[in-house]
Structure formats: C-alpha cells, structure tokens
Amino acid sequence: MTRSRIPRPAGAAAVLASVLLLAGCGGSSSPAGDTAAGKDDVASLQTASAPAAGDTSPTAAAPSTDPDQGRPQLRLDMTDAETQVYWEGYWKCLKEHGHKMILGRGPYSVDQNDNSPTAKAAEKACAGKMPLQPPxxxxxxxxxxxxxxxxxxxxxxxxxxxxxxxxxxxxxxxxxxxxxxxxxxxxxxxxxxxxxxxxxxx
Known part of the structure; x- marks a missing residue:
C-alpha cells in the first residue's frame, strides 16, 4: 500500500485511511470554522477618489500577485482531524460548484477523473480554499x-x-x-x- 505525503481530495474511506498520511499534510491564516463552512468570500471593488492637490500619498494598495494569498496554511503540528476541517471546506466548495463526486464514499469524495469544464471552473473558483501544506x-x-x-x-x-x-x-x-x-x-x-x-x- 502506497501513501502520498500530500493530502488529495478523497471520500470518507480514504479519509479514514489518511490517519497514516504525512499531512500531509507556519500558522493558520483563518479559523478552522470559517474555512470549513465552505462560504465563498466576495471581495468588494471600490473606486478610489482623486487625491487632493499636492497630496502624494497612495490612494490604494497595489493588488497582490501572490496566487496563494488567502489560502489556509496548514501547520506542521496539526493532527489529521485538524487538517481535515480545512480540506472539507475545499471539497465542499468543489461540490457546490458542480465538481463530480464519487457516490457511496461520503459527501465530499471528489472524483479526480472529472476533467470537465465544470470541474475546472470549480477548481478555479475554490482555489482560495485549497489548504497550503506546511512549508x-x-x-x-x-x-x-x-x-x-x-x-x-x-x-x-x-x-x-x-x-x-x-x-x-x-x-x-x-x-x-x-x-x-x-x-x-x-x-x-x-x-x-x-x-x-x-x-x-x-
């Protein structure tokens, strides 16, 4: 039996087997409850007002170019149960966006063979919820x-x-x-x- 060091979307049976997994597998960027809720974060766009004459201070921060910004960061000392909360938040998001699931393996058993446009769109929409492994x-x-x-x-x-x-x-x-x-x-x-x-x- 082979084990991967990186957790991948799986169903309840695979989740049970993952007790031996190096979690897979830094501090957490958000409370576990917030991530697991599967709620989509919506950023609001605001138009900056024109600066007053002589005002050289920046009116808005430059947008981040880090694709991993906002993703939950797993810690090295987290148990499987703790990391599972974050992964379930990501899997739930995929399901809500139409990614295929494997029936009979739990509510969030992601079908990794689903390469449909809907699945790809779901992965893109949920990218911010996919946990980052401990560095x-x-x-x-x-x-x-x-x-x-x-x-x-x-x-x-x-x-x-x-x-x-x-x-x-x-x-x-x-x-x-x-x-x-x-x-x-x-x-x-x-x-x-x-x-x-x-x-x-x-």
Missing amino acids: ETERETNPDFDEDYRDYVACLNDGGLHVTALPGNTGWTYAGENTLSPEKAANLDLHCKVEAFGGKNS
Missing part, C-alpha cells in the same frame, strides 16, 4: 527536505511502522505487516513528522 514538508520551501524525509521514514520504522520511502521521497509504502493500531500509527506519524521536519528549525 517544512515542501521541497520548494525546505532546502533540507530530502534529509528531513529520510529522518521521518527512519523515525516511523523505529516506532514500529515498517515502511520504505518511494523514489524521490514522494511518499512511502509498507515494507512489512503493520501491527500498530490506527490511533498509535497516527500518533507516531505526527510525532515523527514534527521531529524530522521541525526539530532542527523549531
């Missing part, structure tokens, strides 16, 4: 990612979860029979994630 667990924002990931996998093995890293450290797969309960495995995963990715920089 420590992203290769682009962590120069020590590969070393940290090796430490993470070693920690899992030391704790009794027999796994091996996939090529390129893109995830891990079981290397033997798992004898840990889901609760113990989830606790071990969180401990190893924080120790391996956050221990050196905390």
Whole structure:
C-alpha cells in the first residue's frame, strides 16, 4: 500500500485511511470554522477618489500577485482531524460548484477523473480554499527536505511502522505487516513528522 505525503481530495474511506498520511499534510491564516463552512468570500471593488492637490500619498494598495494569498496554511503540528476541517471546506466548495463526486464514499469524495469544464471552473473558483501544506514538508520551501524525509521514514520504522520511502521521497509504502493500531500509527506519524521536519528549525 502506497501513501502520498500530500493530502488529495478523497471520500470518507480514504479519509479514514489518511490517519497514516504525512499531512500531509507556519500558522493558520483563518479559523478552522470559517474555512470549513465552505462560504465563498466576495471581495468588494471600490473606486478610489482623486487625491487632493499636492497630496502624494497612495490612494490604494497595489493588488497582490501572490496566487496563494488567502489560502489556509496548514501547520506542521496539526493532527489529521485538524487538517481535515480545512480540506472539507475545499471539497465542499468543489461540490457546490458542480465538481463530480464519487457516490457511496461520503459527501465530499471528489472524483479526480472529472476533467470537465465544470470541474475546472470549480477548481478555479475554490482555489482560495485549497489548504497550503506546511512549508517544512515542501521541497520548494525546505532546502533540507530530502534529509528531513529520510529522518521521518527512519523515525516511523523505529516506532514500529515498517515502511520504505518511494523514489524521490514522494511518499512511502509498507515494507512489512503493520501491527500498530490506527490511533498509535497516527500518533507516531505526527510525532515523527514534527521531529524530522521541525526539530532542527523549531
């Protein structure tokens, strides 16, 4: 069984399996309740008035060019239950905008094979609700990612979860029979994630 280090839209069954997932997987930019509500944020457009004579102060802030601005930021020490709140806010938004769901797998089981124009429009409309992974667990924002990931996998093995890293450290797969309960495995995963990715920089 292969695990990805990045959470992807999934149904209830996959969500249950994600207790072993490196959440996937910084501080939270908004309260969990606000994000999970699935409400669309509507920005108001205001026309700036002309400046008075001799007034050189800016009349309006320049629009941000950061495509990730406003997206909820997941923290390294978040539990699966905490990150799930944010992901459900994103999945709910996709459903409300017409993205196909897989029936029988829970209310927010996103059909990842839906490449229709409606699905693409939904993804665009909900982009601001898609959680950002902790920067420590992203290769682009962590120069020590590969070393940290090796430490993470070693920690899992030391704790009794027999796994091996996939090529390129893109995830891990079981290397033997798992004898840990889901609760113990989830606790071990969180401990190893924080120790391996956050221990050196905390």
